[in-house]
Amino acid sequence: MAENPPPGSNSIDGGSKGKGASAPNSAELARVNSAEPNQSVPATVQPKHHDPPNNPVPPQHSRRSFAEVASSLPRQNYHTVSPEDLRKSYLADVQPKPLGHKSLIEGQLILSFNEDETNTLAAQFRFALVGKFSHGAPPYRMMHKLIAGLGISGGFTVIMINAKHILIQLSKETDFTRLWLRRIWTIQGFPMRIFKWDPTFNPSQESSVVPLWVEFPELPAHLFQKDALFAVANMVGTPLQLDDYTVNQATLTCAKVRIEVDLNRPLLEEFIINIRGVNLVQKVVYEQAPQYCKLCKHIGHQENDCYVRGNAPKPAKSNLRHKAQPRKRNIVQQNRGFEGAAHTWSNRITWERLDRFLYSEAWLDTFTTTRVIHLSRTWSDHAPLLINLESNIVKPPSSFRFMRMWIKHHDFLNTVEQSWKHPTAPSDENLTDLNRANTDLTKAMEEDFWRQKATCKWIDEGERNTKFFHSLVKKKRSSSKIHSICHQGQHILIQMRSRVCCSFFEELLTNDLVLETDNLSFLNHSVSQQDNDMLCCLPTIEEVKSAIFDMCPDSAAGPDGFSALFYQVCWDIIAQDVLIAVQDFFCCTPMPKNFKATSIALIPKVLNPSVWTDYRPISLCNVSNKICSKIMNDRLSRILPRIIAPSQSGFVGGGSSVIIFLAQELIHTLDEKRRYENVVYKLDMAKAYDRVQWQFLYNVLRKMGFNEKWIQLVKNCIEQCWFSVLVNGDKAGFFSSSRGLRQVTPSHLLFFIILAEYLARGLDQLFHRNPALRYYSKGGSDVNHLSFADDIIIFFQCEQKEYKENC
Template structure:
């Protein structure tokens, strides 16, 4: 843990902020305590967000002086007891560490204020029985050694008396002996040690390796204090990684060409690996000789500044310090501009293009992923790095080890060959340069690189140089069917699944594959995914193009709703939610190979796939250190483009096993309503939901299927994370019996399934909405369920307050109303999303899919339940509707505002009630229908020659309507439903959102036109704050600002 304390003497200066940012980047502190901030809370909050700290607490300044701030990173559990203008008092607990008390102090500089302050301070320390840390600018000395010239003996007494009463000791320091200077020259210069860290014996026992460092004075008269509870580690050599900053330096292109064009021999794949190695070595050698001045020069200047600050202050010394500080400030300004350029693409979606934000997020992730201690399989804490590394290495070595598999021929016999010769021919076609290039640029440019250190941006930026050799190497793989193992080396990094993980099972292994391998895998994935809809069970809704995971969510919701409505009548039913333990990591390679063959894939395709899967080698990265290579015997890599599609074939076997059991009546499945398809199970990627009668016999059959599947595939069910929900008419004793049979607690089902709904609207979810990608987390839920208006309004309010800088009860001017903020930037708004309208747009998309995919399983289920005798457009809510159905109807209501017909033959379209004339308001005929022609079809308006019958048109419609009808081309095809707000006629969430916002503001979408003024403003190549500041311009607001005398309230010329 690192704690930084600094009397910054105002954060208004750019140099002061840059110094603070540099400290945070370099040290990644857990807590930062700032004194004399002289800034309002909203300014400090903005800076906190830029630096990536999790939380903050503040004491407002008193006029132009004072002000305290404390920031902390994620994982620090902090509670505050008291805040005054002189101190902040509270307790802290970091992850699994013990709780300790802190008092961050900015002692009064005025003697008259000191007695009252120290009385309050004495009251605090009298109750201390836990570890206690006192840190900050105490504005007192302990001895004459704390100052360059003699100080007040009274100040010596006060601090020594306090330390004695509180049983506090000075933790000492390293660095310059003084923390403050008056900045004067010669004999007038005064330097003192006013900042210090004090602690009681309990603190020292808890953190025996605590060190305090006095950093350089820069941007303030005080130097920052850095308190570290661990010995400061020496910097270690990093693994090679291609740096984008090299591209900005002279001679870079020549270096890349030199390394790439070195002559090598061997196969094309071997040559590719050697060329990458040559570039790697060339870049390493070149980078040592051409280091960026932004790092080396700054460090040199900082060292020189440190020497000057330890020397007597005279005119020459003062001048040199000013020059060095100006030079450092200039370099940091250039560095900020560089990071702005680098971070634009990566972080544009977060709405913040500041380089400090980029650095802070990266530092925060590194800190979160760092493993300090870990529990082993026996529950013992491991704290030594060697013990942690050994435990992790053996755990994953065992995880990826193969276990004996029994004969599973009966399971494979359930798979009918469905891959045709034509499919195999397309899969095994000769690879083309276009295909290679497409795959290369589909892969992320800035994803973490594999062991070779080259990310996608290297290939993208140097494509003209490397494209020929890349294509030759990939063609070699497809021609010969063998992978060069060095290209398939993979690093594994561990990402926490839960907050504050304690065991290795609470980390997710993410594979960092070499980009050159990922190009091959992406080509295979692109070829395969187009066939998945024909090969994968319709009960699987994940990863299959054309399907959405919300489809099965809707079916599951209807099933749960039906189970809840079942009373005393009928047979009791159950739904079992199964979680697979390490689903991707436990797939048996032999089983995958046999499954692919059983589906009918040709041997050449199977060989390509298995070469990608079986030639892998792993190196675990633990706290930045690479572990020895090992060779797995099973598992699919999370990070491999092939992973989701290959896993579909494995899980499809389980689906066929349940289908066979249902066919033989071993399990009964569940029919939500008469006329509905019977459902035995639903698949959500690696999660499975199984339905059946709540009987001991069916539970035993489900367990037997899972056992056979586990033996064959290696997929073990994690019953501790599984759940069961029963229909309301299931007796309690039977629930208990079945839960015991599955080894699931009877209350786990309720908590799990209720948690699904609560998690969608959690506080953490709302925080992510506001601080990151506003709609990333709830979008899945919004596509199925209508969020309550109250919740949407609350989140919109928080977004609005966050944007304008409002903090708690502090009021800020909202320069434009919320209705304007949610309009597009080209219309003078800010382009924010209104959650309620966005929710409706997503529901409208699902309603559109329900109309256009009537044969899908989820569509059949909804039709049988809610509109068996009518179409979806005319469906009613009905009695006891589910939340999902009511939500879909709201989406349909929005859809109908843009839903219309593209005329083919006209036989399906009613002239008066349907929308079929694109350029008319609401796309419908407004002329009244004659009583005898209410059911008239558009086809009746077409002559025998296949053209519009103008005589009939003129007799029935207004002239302007006739003109628009005549513009519609006729065809002999069927009539099709279209979305009128896109040129293609296909539905889009973007246009539906536009319609929803227009309706909410009681305007027609077509009436709004982009403003030429705002289009030109937002197209300017200036920082985003430029156009945004115009929104505050008085010229855009019809406000009358009148200057009145504060005393008599008269005009100035009247006084």
């Protein structure tokens, strides 16, 4: 048996005795043989030594093959390349990474993408929305400009998908949320519905993911924190927005969160909240969840009402016509007013208005200033109609108006508080700086006005925010426009004669008559000293607050733009300053000029107004003026039942129904056959409030027992009022009045009732001196007149001949 070579020998052949490369042992051979085909194993190579002269290498081993030489080289510093890597081509190196997985199922070739691949590809569309036009669409070239008018703050891209669908790719999440939550936008008269884009979008279907307001009633108070609310909302869907009242914890009745909900899944009605081992059942209430059809994948109806029923036959033709009928009926919705002659057809005996211009809501959205003018008849028996689509009205700059939506901003009260408490230091230098700043501001506004377009479409979403409501508002605004008017026999255009617009009302409110009011003997001294003390005492903070919160929060604002809602919401901030101002007024301090500024709004009284008397002037006062007037009204109402005649009891609580029943009872005896016939005479005093003489009112108040301090308060309330007439939204004129009362102001109505007491007492005195004039009634009611403000009914009797001669 051959012996193992000694250590350090360099033998290649296991049986040779000479020095050479040592053969590997059995363990090494086993490790090399057991290695994988693609696995490289480092070879152990001994250091090379020179052969001594007395022991040369045998000649048969002097020549080695290339494989033997290569195997003897050190390999631990070289990378081993697998056969697959060697087979790579240049095309494989430059191709992108393959996506998706191909498969063949039931003979159908399918390409599948996993969740990670889908999320990676859809990352750039995370703020993308799909706009769908149901009835036509604006030109694609104008699409970008029109969508920019929706108030988008960041960048966006509009991509056309097909004739009815566009892809709106936004860059800001705030724009994405605002557009999506609105859900329906109107672009140049075309309604566009908004859907959230997702990787499974199909133009023939509608997304089932919609934002809904969800309420969580009786949620524990400690869960009204933002993090806790989002955790609760996650049980239903993805939370998007918190209600302001919920964030501010203004109410703990329920928490309100807008959540992204998938209508394809059943809506969760309740779930369990575990707190310290106690299970609480939490109800979930959805507000106006739309119906979603899982058959046709459209919003608006359920499966039972869907015409897509698998292989079911199509509905009968009569049913289709029946379903289409409501749409045909809604094409023409409104009848436009007219200008010119009242009749358009005549046969020389009968005159009628047979020709009308009818329009739809889409027409009004496109042509908001449509005018219909009746022209003179020529050879036809019908008058031609001129449809004018151009307006001669130049839109004035928008004035400031306090908007209800501002109070929902989370930082609204902080902003008001900081501005309200900002220190002011009036001085001549500050006034000069203010005038200079106003000049610069006016110049900047003139340069930038036509480049700015401020839209005010964030109105409260509620029951009034419907298509029918918007249609009525548009028609009302269109019909209230004044294009032309007949003034002093001349037909003038409003735009060309702005001064003429307010001259009529300036003459109406200017005193041109002095009345002699010496005969006030039949008025009684009915106001006591205790009543005067109550009327003139300084109001308390509770009285001022009650006057403010009794006002309608959404009533029209005055020239300063602040409605009663601002005072109600910001009461805790402005309470002390408002109290000081009101108490100064009750100390007989005159009101500042801006407090008493009033705008006159013109409301049409007839369908087609043509002269100024066809409009009803409504005074829009500042709330700061209304507060003082409201307090005076509340105090005067306490003593009013004791100082006015029973015939004016319509202004006493519950008295209006008594007057109505009494008038009906007296009219039943109108046809009684008597020598002296019963007569009912109704008087309507034209412009009664506007023609009130102030001095006459002061004399009546003084005669009835009101002290001089109260009369001075009345003077400060009604005198030196400055008026501007609102014509098509623009203010015309700025003039002061010398007579008249404002009908919408609470205390002015009671001032008129007290003034009407003079007429009531005078009629009573007349019938007392002439008993033969008394009206005959079966019940023996001794009533000679009934009045309600400026409407008076007089009951008397006289001979028919005498009536015709004197009436």
